Amino acid sequence: MSILLIAFLALFLGSFVKGAIGFGLPLISTPILVLFYPLGDVITLLLLPVLVANAQQCWAARHFAYVLKRIWPMMVCNSVILLCGGWFIVNLDVSILRIFIGLLIIAHVFLADRDIFWGISEDRVGLYSALCGICSGVLGSLTSFMSFPSVQFLYSLKLDANEFVFAVGVLLATGFLSLWLGIGLSGFDVGQN
Helix, strand or coil, X not given: CCHHHHHHHXXXXXXXXXXXXXXXXXXXXXXXXXXXXXXXXXXXXXXXXXXXXXXXXXXXXXXXXXXXHHHXXXXXXXXXXHHHHHHHHHHCCHHHXXXXXXXXXXXXXXXXXXXXXXXXXXXXXXXXXXXXXHHHHHHHHHHCCCCCCHHHHHHHCCCCHHHHHHHHHHHHHHHHHHHHHHHHHCCCCCCCC
């Protein structure tokens, strides 16, 4: 099977899942593509589809941007750590990355709709938001999966469906762009890819 066809199918499956639940493009596409490409190449391949899909998602839910007032620490922490952690993606052994990616997918599937942050008082939302952003940034720097545990945290906030879609769109767009810039700053030739 040609690599182009595999890439197309991986992007189609990831896009289908994202269209159904609001996230999942890299969650589905990355494990498929990493079997054929190094993770740095996969990130550069997914950059445009991830940015376009999330920009469209955020535009459609733009009236719910006020939710960022509650979760901005997550976005900032996640983006800064991903920008600084891009080196790990291009320098870690691919076999180790595949294990991390597999474990994160399993954790994400089992915890996707669980309220693991129950009982958070409103005055602690900023702290938990920052901690989730840090965790997501670290895990994203190792695997490119930056949605865990931030998506679970957003789910726990009991956001309206449109607020959730907007927040996830911003998280993934800013995070993926930061990761792409981070791997470029670490010496990976993102322009070539």
